[in-house]
Amino acid sequence: xxxxxxxxxxxxxxxxxxxxxxxxxxxxxxxxxxxxxxxxxxxxxxxxxxxxxxxxxxxxxxxxxxxxxxxxxxxxxxxxxxxxxxxxxxxxxxxxxxxxxxxxxxxxxxxxxxxxxxxxxxxxxxxx
Numbered sequence: 034x035x036x037x038x039x040x041x042x043x044x045x046x047x048x049x050x051x052x053x054x055x056x057x058x059x060x061x062x063x064x065x066x067x068x069x070x071x072x073x074x075x076x077x078x079x080x081x082x083x084x085x086x087x088x089x090x091x092x093x094x095x096x097x098x099x100x101x102x103x104x105x106x107x108x109x110x111x112x113x114x115x116x117x118x119x120x121x122x123x124x125x126x127x128x129x130x131x132x133x134x135x136x137x138x139x140x141x142x143x144x145x146x147x148x149x150x151x152x153x154x155x156x157x158x159x160x161x
Contacts, residue, residue, distance in 0.1 A: 040154045047147045048098035051111055055091030058084075075121055087114065098151070108152040115141045115148070 058064040065084050073080035091114070094107035119138045127134035 036154075040151060043147055044098050044101075044104065044151045044155075047111075047144060047151065048095040048107075050144065051091050052095035052099075055088050055095065058088050058091075090114075104155040105152055108148040108155070111148045112145050112152070115145050 058068060065088055066081065068088070069081035069084035071080075072083050077083055090110060094110050097103045097107040119141050123136060123138035123141050126136035126138070128139050129135070129137045130140045
């Protein structure tokens with residue numbers, strides 16, 4: 034397998050993970066509104082609108098990554114979103130997602146590394 038094929042598999046797989054994240058928020062009871070309430074409790078203004086925006090961007094970013102368009106922008110968005118999740122939630126729960134601690138940051142860090150690899154290996158758009 035070539036490195037290009039391997040990165041393509043990584044790009045699509047990580048996109049599917051984030052697609053599932055956005056879809057779950059849409060379809061579970063109080064998903065987007067619960068996320069908005071959480072953002073409001075963290076001091077974010079327009080928290081419900083922000084929750085909807087982030088959910089839509091998660092879905093759109095996944096579609097972009099899967100299709101191969103605007104890959105760097107989508108990867109950068111996910112890196113920023115996952116880093117914010119570490120700062121707001123997962124960091125205080127320690128490293129492990131399950132086991133020694135619960136809800137930690139290890140999964141987010143792994144996804145950030147994956148998106149960094151996708152970002153760094155994607156061809157930069159050519160200037161017009």
